[in-house]
Amino acid sequence: MTFLVLLSLGVLGATLLWLRVRSIGHREPGLPPGPPTIPLLGNLHVFPTEFAHYRFTEWARKYGGIFSLKIGPGTTVVLTDAAIFKELMDKRTASTADRPPLYIADLVTGGLNMSLARYSDTWRRLGRAAHTILTPDATAQHLAIQKAEATQLLYDFLTTPEDFYKNVQRYANSVILSVLYGQRSPRYESPETTVFFKANHEWKLVLDPGSTPPIELVPILKYVPAQWAKWKRDCKRTRELQRIVYFGLIDKTMERVQRGEENGCYMEEVLLRREEFRLDREMMGEDRTPLHPFLHSLILALMAYPEVQRKAHEEMDRIVGDQRMPTLDDLQRMPYIRAIILETHRFRPTAPLMLPHAASATEEYKGYIIPKGATIFVNASLYDDTEEFIPERYLDSENGTKPGVDGSDLRHNFVFGVGRRICPGMHLAQNSLNINTMNLIWAFNFTPPLDTTGNPIQPDLFAYMKGILTGPHPFACTITPRTTHKAQIVRREFVEAAETFARFEGGLSEADRVYVREMRAAAGSGLVDE
Template structure:
């Protein structure tokens, strides 16, 4: 009897404790009903989480909670809550949740996904040396030159616009970081990046892998029985081959006295001063490639998608462009100040199809209280900007692309709605985790948005009978970051004079390109020579 009593009491205690696992603790925001042990794990979306998270927000409010086993997630679909918790209290919400996948693949040195640590602060400080507004302006010449090639590539091979954009975005960031451009999409570094980035984003999408951080025993499943482990191994090998290959190539060039002023040269020279070791430098460059290549190309692909799908918006943008710039020269960044409709179009594209619809999850470093709710230390915080930007309480007809909304009010909201909590750069992140490359990215977006409107007509493809083929504006890639899947459209120059200007500007950019053309393959060299002959 003396043995059985404590054993029975122990079992009862364990049973009662297990019944509480997965339950919503007092003080948490409301949310979907939970199941014992699982919480909301059984209904957690495995792909395109922003759609389900937005559906729940319409039921449970702009701040609600999910129980994922014993863990807690807070979902913010309210601009005021984002401003208060993520921006004003960023010291408490700057962490990232534990991500075993990130640790396995990158060793914890991923600046965008890593925990809030001394290593992260070192990487962030280092990145800021080239990513201030003033420093970003130094890179406008190579951005403009690469944009001229993008126009030329589309002019010559319009059916390949999807990959032309990828080449452009990759070449810009490679030039800035490593002083080495990509003249073709088939250039080794560009194809290698987009191949590994596609796998990396799918691996990181919420719900795409087992809840390893909540059920640590899953870490010990043999790799042959765990596809996610196989995917991690493959992704790590591909990332390191690309990122550290570029780093070593730059180091060799520095050793030979062949510097051209790129960012990673400075990092290598100042490693000790900056406190950056080889692993940190390799992943710093890699993360900046990710931020500069994939997000920019996804945005520009979405822009073309909406220009085709909403021809009235395209026509209005072209009318403004013709009034401000005319037909005899290409637009420059200075012209954008005189183009309110095109600025509105750029902002509306961010709202309509944000590249990171859930941003990247944050994690609370301390307990916080907001509107009577507890935001517990260690909880995961999702910022559902898709849900904010598609809220019918904030926006008229949010499911349609309407640039005019940003002409009627600063933040595009309905008349009479106070939109002051809607920070214009919200698509780039929140608090201390806002994208460090925001200024570089905005220049790239602005240059190309103007160029597209100035240079081309974008129209729907047609079927065998000549009928327009409607585009599916929801046909997007899965992943933490997302862009439209490849689609077809017709792209034609707006005039023969503009086609001639495009060719002239591309040929004139050769001197700028030459500073970044080294280590090219024979195929790249042949392409460069062939493409720079006036037709």
């Protein structure tokens, strides 16, 4: 009898265990619909490992504006309808502002990366400091250096058009360093630029899916010794590089402030108000997202769509002419060029799915349950001809949505995030993108290179880097000034920007100082009386 009881209990336990294991990966009642699941894996076997937004858009057409995926025992909810993510991500942001746990990011940054940090008191302190200092009015004081850096970008395109890809990278890095830390990089090879891109490259490598084990699914991997885990050594190296970059910049800013040589950069105010914001040295030493993917995508699109470029040139010539460079005030009278900016964001967004959010509390939306702890992706797919670059869609409707779709819930700054996670630097970033879009259209023609038979080599519009943040791989483009007179204006504006640049060049290396002197002398000698 005892044996039979024990046997029965054993069978019952095994059955319950089997049912429990078998239920892992199963979509629970109340979740939004989604692709069929299999035991244990759920949808892990069909989850895209690259360019996920394309697959998410396909699933949205089948399952609707809100659908769910099971990743093992975890739940992922994907939103593709403007009204839904406005309701859940903006109006209910208190419940959806968290980030999924990302052990790798925490290992590198100590949980202090403001973009990836969990929704906590630390994140709130970081966000409060950024939002307080980077207001729309406050960003106006940075326009001078943004315009000056944009002018050098034009001059670099004029003199070394074959290096345009690196020229854009140099510009993006230098304008960020100038605005945030008061220290510019006049060359791609400047020490600050070199170490910045090295640190950024290592950061992207450790974040790329597949480069590190699934720690969140197999937590015991956290305890593997570093000598047996290359990924741990990679994370340590990346952390050391980031600390060299950002703490070095903070130290230079502090030294400049102590000498009374302030230039109005962001970090100066952070240092002066660090007790008010309750920020320590570790919290101030954080990285920033570069601007170059947008500009690379813009150039790629202008080259691939000559009719769009022609219309943009026509509008620019009508509003600005060829006797001066455009200003931000001109943009209000340029609906087509504004549409190009919006279409570039839509066509090839820097973060196609933005960064994933996480639900810190269970939410209900029209009968569907978004459980606490669920990962949330936002993927807008409200457009016709999604793989065509059509600025006119933003002339036909305010938000570019396809006929019959209510796009009133969209907003133009959607690309900078949602809810409490909206990017505090979006006003700075948008000013830079607006200035450069107008400048490049005003000054240059962008055409495909020619093959040996004289035929244009059409660009690959899908040759984009993998990862959370993406941009086009290096590509070839023929860049020529639209007129010799405009080329002269570019040279003159670059020479006249020297006074603005000087405020941000106090810590340049000797090699950079020599480069700056020679470059400005060459620009000045190229000026002729007209």
